[in-house]
Amino acid sequence: MKIYSVEIGKSIRKGLTISLKERLKFISFDKKASKTCVSIFFPDIVYSSIALPKIEDEDTLQILIKSRMSAVLEEGKEYSFVIHKREDISENESLFDVYGIPVDKFYETLTVLGENTDNVELFTVDIFSLIPISQKICGGKICFHFYGDTEKVLITVSKGEELLYLRSIPLPDFTEPSDLTNIYYENFNMTYMFAVQNRRINVESIVISGSSASDQEFIKLCRELTNLDLHIPTADSFITGISQNDFMDFLIPIGTALLKQDYDFSPPPVKKEKYFKKLSKILFTFSIFFLVMLTAGIFSVYADISEKEHRFLSLKNSIQEKVRSINNKITKNKIRYYTEYIKHIEKSEELNPVFVFDQMPSLFELLDENKITIDNSDKKQIIQIISEHQFSSLSEMLSFKLRLNDVLRNYKNIHKNIQENKEKLSLRVELRIERESNENK
Incomplete structure (x- = not known):
């Protein structure tokens, strides 16, 4: 399966087409796929840890979330949420981490890309795209991942797939390259100390990516501050056919392509429509496969009978063999059998609930x-x-x-x-x- 993964920042927009297999394979920097994964820079994401009852109905759950997060939601705006369970706190309630962004960001992004909802496989915020990179490098260790480029800084603290803390910071416009080291380190220092001292998170490993990974002075300062293992992601560990420099430049869209659907911020109606279409396609494919296998089985049996019949007739003399072969090849009983069989297939197609x-x-x-x-x-x-x-x-x-x-x-x-x-x-x-x-x- 091929997919076009694109990142949209404050002013930067970049993407690449890759093949999704056990290991990613670079195909082109141009769009060469019908399906698209999108990550956007959105530092104003809303977040809260809330207790929710065990509810199967998705619409009721959305209403409860909006009610309990009303203090951090902008009035009059619709939001799309990503929900991750942390732990059960009672027999009927669980604690969830809930992240939300306005629904209009989804439709604004589709307008910018000129895409329709059917083509969008995943819509997320770029900071979540760091999670697959961190998990690949750190495994089950608590990982502090710092990503910096010319327009933003993204920081996540995670353990495996579990996100413990996140921070997204836009850089000032027209930032001088000579100022980046100080800006990177100031944000690294402040966030790291906050996570360790205020949030009591026992960070075990550091990952640095993006443009900041080539800033040797910045990396030296980070080592001195943390005294921990410091990792720079390498292209060979994630994707083939792309250089290390391009890998760092396109790390966000590559991470987006690896991200699970759990972090999809598409509006609920769009998610439901995608789920319905996938389910219908699976049911239809299964139905066709069943009919094909049934038909193949019937004709296989018939072919076996015909072969044995032919061997028997070959023992007769040539004239009798030809006469009997013509007369017995298709009997009235067989014609009646296959007529009924075809009628049942037609009826099965007519009454298949998939239609x-x-x-x-x-x-x-x-x-x-x-x-x-x-x-x-x-x-x-x-x-x-x-x-x-x-x-x-x-x-x-x-x-x-x-x-x-x-x-x-x-x-x-x-x-x-x-x-x-x-x-x-x-x-x-x-x-x-x-x-x-x-x-x-």
């Missing part, structure tokens, strides 16, 4: 289906869907009902039952879809 998802995308993008049951009979298929929704206001609930009714008007053979609770601002939607095979139409 319901493909034919009604606007309906399933709107629903938050909790339960789907499928009942196949000889004449028709009945699909029953139960979808439960929680709203933050009455107007939001009414707006949802209007959109649902508009969508349902586009489809036939759907029976609906909507139960609403205005006091709890909740809806329960029950749908019954009836599909008949062609032979009954």
